[in-house]
Amino acid sequence: MKNIFKLILIIVIIIGTYIYVFKEGGIFIFKNTDDKITDIQESDNDIITVFAKGMKASNYIKTITNKPYTLTKPNDKYEKIIYDFEEHLHYNDIEKLINNLNKSDATLVTVIGNSVDKRSIYSIEVGHGNKTILFDAGIHAAEVAGPLYIMKYLIDLVNDYENNMDEAINIINNYKIVMIPCINPDGYEATLFGAKNINNKNLYIYKNSEDILFETYKANANGIDLNRNFPSQHGGLYYTSNVLNETVSKKPSLGYFDYYPGAKLGSEPETRAVMYWLEKHLANSYGYISLHSAGRVIYSGKPNLADSFNEKSLKLAEIVSQTNDYIAFDKNEEEVGFGNDGTSTDYASELISGFKFSSETGRLSSSSYLSPKVKEDINAGVITLETLPEYTFDLEIIKDEYYYKELARVFTKIIKSG
Numbered sequence: 001m002k003n004i005f006k007l008i009l010i011i012v013i014i015i016g017t018y019i020y021v022f023k024e025g026g027i028f029i030f031k032n033t034d035d036k037i038t039d040i041q042e043s044d045n046d047i048i049t050v051f052a053k054g055m056k057a058s059n060y061i062k063t064i065t066n067k068p069y070t071l072t073k074p075n076d077k078y079e080k081i082i083y084d085f086e087e088h089l090h091y092n093d094i095e096k097l098i099n100n101l102n103k104s105d106a107t108l109v110t111v112i113g114n115s116v117d118k119r120s121i122y123s124i125e126v127g128h129g130n131k132t133i134l135f136d137a138g139i140h141a142a143e144v145a146g147p148l149y150i151m152k153y154l155i156d157l158v159n160d161y162e163n164n165m166d167e168a169i170n171i172i173n174n175y176k177i178v179m180i181p182c183i184n185p186d187g188y189e190a191t192l193f194g195a196k197n198i199n200n201k202n203l204y205i206y207k208n209s210e211d212i213l214f215e216t217y218k219a220n221a222n223g224i225d226l227n228r229n230f231p232s233q234h235g236g237l238y239y240t241s242n243v244l245n246e247t248v249s250k251k252p253s254l255g256y257f258d259y260y261p262g263a264k265l266g267s268e269p270e271t272r273a274v275m276y277w278l279e280k281h282l283a284n285s286y287g288y289i290s291l292h293s294a295g296r297v298i299y300s301g302k303p304n305l306a307d308s309f310n311e312k313s314l315k316l317a318e319i320v321s322q323t324n325d326y327i328a329f330d331k332n333e334e335e336v337g338f339g340n341d342g343t344s345t346d347y348a349s350e351l352i353s354g355f356k357f358s359s360e361t362g363r364l365s366s367s368s369y370l371s372p373k374v375k376e377d378i379n380a381g382v383i384t385l386e387t388l389p390e391y392t393f394d395l396e397i398i399k400d401e402y403y404y405k406e407l408a409r410v411f412t413k414i415i416k417s418g
């Protein structure tokens with residue numbers, strides 16, 4: 001009889017520990033995340049074919065409650081370094097520039113995660129205002145212009161602030177600009193300077209460097225396209241009635257426009273760093289701008305989300321198209337359910353629209369694939385901003401784009417729209 005009680009006690013302890021550690025996110029998590037998770041899954045679950053698994057709820061909670069570290073302020077004075085696209089920057093050159101930016105009282109620099117090859121991924125907050133706007137770049141390896149544009153803009157803005165220029169002081173007093181200059185530092189470094197710069201020689205990108213076409217390589221060091229790896233509602237699946245988008249790959253990328261989402265969404269540390277970052281800042285922000293570098297177009301809106309969200313997104317896109325001649329596309333240019341989803345902007349758009357993470361699908365979820373319940377009355381927009389006509393490493397072309405397409409003015413106008 002005694003043994004039965006002992007057995008029951010042990011079972012209760014095991015189940016209790018399991019629920020506590022795995023379902024609730026673990027003993028080190030003090031933040032209440034109940035409102036972030038649902039167990040509801042889509043009612044029209046039978047219309048889809050899944051080709052990438054979802055994320056575990058415990059892993060999701062761990063991701064969004066990540067504890068990044070804030071770089072301590074160096075004691076030495078801010079240096080007014082000028083960068084004008086004279087040379088390509090190694091990722092550790094970018095890190096040195098970030099360290100210098102951190103010397104200004106206008107900035108706050110945090111490390112939000114590490115890449116597969118253990119490079120730090122930075123978020124730079126500039127400004128003391130409470131109107132928050134988010135920018136990121138460099139999710140795609142060979143799109144090296146975006147990180148340079150963000151660094152150029154930040155350096156000039158902080159230099160102007162340190163020089164007491166009115167415009168910069170105004171921006172820094174009224175806004176909070178939060179920027180990730182480079183989401184995929186391993187890919188950035190390897191496409192520009194060669195796979196020899198990858199430290200871990202066992203990684204996919206190093207081992208396959210002979211076969212990889214780096215000029216168009218988008219993926220991270222594991223051959224995974226981070227911009228398909230987000231657990232958005234439609235990430236890693238397609239409607240069974242559709243044909244799977246021809247760009248989607250089911251094996252790691254060799255750089256021939258083969259987009260591999262990975263076997264499991266949210267599998268990559270770079271993806272999880274951005275998920276954490278969006279979780280932290282998106283709810284208070286009026287916009288999220290993701291920089292890419294092919295086509296001189298702006299994608300805005302998602303056909304399955306609310307009108308107010310799509311209008312707000314199109315407004316951001318039009319700020320760009322009215323400043324230079326980039327073409328602003330609206331929600332009608334976006335397709336959903338062809339296997340091509342799982343981008344950072346899909347994910348962010350759905351968070352803004354009130355989607356929660358479903359422990360059943362391992363993705364953001366909102367009751368139905370075809371007609372999701374969405375939050376109306378939204379005050380934040382999301383755009384994908386594609387600079388440059390096509391992929392290039394040519395610094396002359398990259399520099400001309402920045403000046404002739406007035407990208408600094410575009411960024412400032414977007415910031416001031418909040």
Ligand SMILES: [Zn+2]
Binds near residue numbers: 140143292293
């Ligand atoms: Zn891209």
